[in-house]
Each structure stands twice: as C-alpha cells, then as structure tokens.
Amino acid sequence: MLIVKKRDRLIQLLKKQKGGNTIGFVPTMGALHEGHASLVRHAAQNNTICICSIFVNPSQFNQKEDFEKYPITLESDIDIVQKNECDILFLPQTDEMYPNGWQHAEKPDLGRITTLWEGQFRPGHFDGVIQVVKLFLDIIQPNVLYLGQKDYQQCAVIQSMIRYYKLPVKIEIRNTLREENGLAMSSRNRRLTPDQRNNAAGIFKALQFINENFYKDKNSVLLQKATQILTNIPESRIEYIAIVDRIHLQALSDDEKNNAVVLVACWVGPVRLIDNLLLN
Ligand code: AMP
Numbered sequence: 001m002l003i004v005k006k007r008d009r010l011i012q013l014l015k016k017q018k019g020g021n022t023i024g025f026v027p028t029m030g031a032l033h034e035g036h037a038s039l040v041r042h043a044a045q046n047n048t049i050c051i052c053s054i055f056v057n058p059s060q061f062n063q064k065e066d067f068e069k070y071p072i073t074l075e076s077d078i079d080i081v082q083k084n085e086c087d088i089l090f091l092p093q094t095d096e097m098y099p100n101g102w103q104h105a106e107k108p109d110l111g112r113i114t115t116l117w118e119g120q121f122r123p124g125h126f127d128g129v130i131q132v133v134k135l136f137l138d139i140i141q142p143n144v145l146y147l148g149q150k151d152y153q154q155c156a157v158i159q160s161m162i163r164y165y166k167l168p169v170k171i172e173i174r175n176t177l178r179e180e181n182g183l184a185m186s187s188r189n190r191r192l193t194p195d196q197r198n199n200a201a202g203i204f205k206a207l208q209f210i211n212e213n214f215y216k217d218k219n220s221v222l223l224q225k226a227t228q229i230l231t232n233i234p235e236s237r238i239e240y241i242a243i244v245d246r247i248h249l250q251a252l253s254d255d256e257k258n259n260a261v262v263l264v265a266c267w268v269g270p271v272r273l274i275d276n277l278l279l280n
Contacts, residue, residue: 001082003089007097007139010090014049014140021048025142027133030054031071031187032080035177039146042174044085051140052081053090059102060128066272071190090140097135105131110160116249117263118153118274121239129154130161137167145169150176150184152263152276156249176275178204184275191271195234200268202233206241207277210262214279218254219243230266239265239272243279 004010014023024043028036032054044050054077061067081089094102107127113119114126137145145162147155155173162169177185182204183197192200206226213222223241230238241264243252252260260279265272 001086001089003078003091005091005093005096007092010088011139013088017049022144023047023049023051023140023142024144024146025136025140026050026052026086026146027136028052028054029056029070029187030077031073031190032077033177033185033187033189035148035150035185037080037084038177039148039174040081040084040086042172043144043146044087047144049088050086051088051090051142052086053092053136054081055090055092055097055132057097057128057132058094059098059105059131060125062122062124069191071187090136097132102128102131108161108164110157110164113153113157113160113249116153117240117242117244118265121265126154126157129157133158134161134165137162137169142169145171147171147173148176149173149276150186151274152261153249156247182208184273186273188271188273192269196269196271199233199235200273202229202236203264203266203268203273203275204277206230207262207264207275210243211277211279214260215257219252219256220254226262226264230264233266233268235267235269237267239267241266246278 024047026039026043040052056070058067105127119126159171179185181201183201206229209229210222210226226241230236243260243262244250245252246259246261261276262279263276265274
C-alpha cells in the first residue's frame with residue numbers, strides 16, 4: 001500500500017494508472033472501525049485500484065470542541081486499510097487540501113436537503129462536506145464513490161452535489177455495520193463509557209420499534225412512542241427523530257408509508273449519535 005500525502009503526487013500517480021482501470025474511493029475521517037473496513041474491502045474487491053483517504057476535515061465541524069475531540073488513531077488506521085487491501089492511502093494535511101484556507105468555499109445551492117435535520121442542528125456542516133468531497137473527487141476522479149448508509153443525509157447531499165456538477169462518478173451506498181447490541185458503529189463511540197455504550201443501543205431499539213409497527217400505527221404515534229424509548233436512555237438528549245421520504249428527506253404525514261426512512265440524532269452523555277433505518 002502506498003501512503004501519499006501530497007495531492008500533486010497523487011494526481012501524477014493516477015495519471016500513469018488510467019486506461020481500463022477502475023478506481024474505487026472511500027473517504028473517511030479516520031478512527032477507523034469495522035464499518036469503514038467493510039467499505040474499503042468492498043472497494044478493493046470491485047475495482048482495480050482502491051483509494052482511501054483519512055482527513056479530519058475542519059470545515060465540516062460546526063463545533064470547535066467536536067473537532068478538537070475527534071479521535072485520532074493513525075497507526076491502527078494504516079493497519080486496517082492495509083489489511084483490507086487498500087492500494088493507496090491519501091493522507092493530506094489541512095494546508096494541502098486548503099492552501100488558501102477553507103473559509104471561502106464555493107457553495108452550490110442544493111436546496112432544502114442541506115438545511116433539514118443535520119443541516120438544521122449543525123449549521124454549515126454540509127457546506128464543509130460538499131467542499132471536501134468535491135475536492136477529493138476532482139483530485140482522484142474515481143469511478144465509484146463508496147459511502148455508508150449510516151450517514152443517510154450525507155449520502156443524499158453528496159448524490160445531489162454530484163448531479164449539480166454533473167460529475168462522472170457512481171455512488172454505492174453500503175449497509176450500516178452495528179455493534180452486537182445494535183448500536184451503529186461510529187468513530188465517536190470511542191468517547192462513550194461502557195455503560196453509555198450499552199445504553200446507546202436504545203437508539204436502534206427506537207428505530208426498530210418504528211419499523212416493526214410501521215403499518216399498525218400513524219407516523220406521529222410511532223414517533224411519540226420512539227421518543228419515549230429515547231427519553232428512557234440515561235443521559236440522553238434528543239435532537240430530532242423524523243419519518244421522512246427517502247429522496248428529499250421531507251417529513252411524511254401521518255398515513256404516508258411509501259419510501260420512508262426514519263432519521264434520528266440523539267446525544268448520549270457527551271456524544272452526539274446519528275442513525276437511521278429504511279422502513280418496510
Ligand atoms: P467518517 O469517517 O465517519 O466520515 O465515515 C467515513 C465513511 O464511512 C462514510 O461514508 C460513513 O457513512 C461510513 N461509515 C461510518 N460508520 C459506518 C458504519 N457503522 N457502517 C458502514 N459505514 C459506515
């Protein structure tokens with residue numbers, strides 16, 4: 001596996017590689033877990049070249065503290081991507097990505113999708129995501145971009161950005177990997193105590209409750225009951241739980257049951273967790 005820190009070097013390398021090869025790209029912020037590993041493995045198995053990036057992108061953090069406390073486990077990360085057959089690990093520093101600073105990003109207007117839910121509770125977050133993913137796509141020009149369903153709205157926003165710029169890249173969205181207790185794997189889980197980690201399984205229980213009863217009750221009733229499950233988690237604070245349509249992420253009315261997904265953001269102790277489940 002090659003570790004590349006400079007964007008020009010990566011561009012040069014990839015120029016030589018083109019011609020019949022396919023490039024699969026997995027962007028990450030590091031502190032890698034099995035969820036990331038599964039994306040890298042899949043990209044490696046389905047492309048000639050698998051590129052993974054590790055970059056904690058400052059422009060997508062709306063809270064300084066979240067950025068400063070973001071876990072960094074570089075040695076173990078290198079080991080994980082290597083073992084999962086990544087060919088190139090792109091590991092840029094901030095000034096390599098943003099030589100002129102990251103404050104002056106072009107902001108495409110993607111409409112409401114960037115201001116709902118995560119966008120409402122993390123103002124500016126998706127501007128940063130769009131900025132960094134666009135940069136990566138321009139540098140790497142992959143054939144396929146691999147993303148996790150765990151960040152459902154992020155997938156929808158990136159999909160919309162790719163359409164906006166008419167970029168020649170396919171998106172493949174992969175399933176969320178979970179701990180045994182159902183908690184979605186996340187780099188931020190490292191900041192939970194063992195008790196908080198156990199209790200946080202209640203988030204998935206709330207989502208499963210909605211799915212299991214989806215056709216039995218009105219959406220508002222399901223949301224009320226799920227809110228109670230979340231409220232019963234010790235040290236929890238709900239930001240939102242919503243049943244929305246899978247494409248535009250608009251809240252569905254009480255009896256709308258087609259193409260639905262439930263989205264949730266809930267704090268457990270010091271950590272903000274997000275999760276989602278397709279409703280069938
Ligand atoms: P992050 O490092 O958190 O920015 O995530 C990098 C990529 O891994 C994103 O596409 C995430 O959606 C994906 N990812 C994060 N957690 C999981 C998980 N538990 N299962 C599958 N993919 C995940």
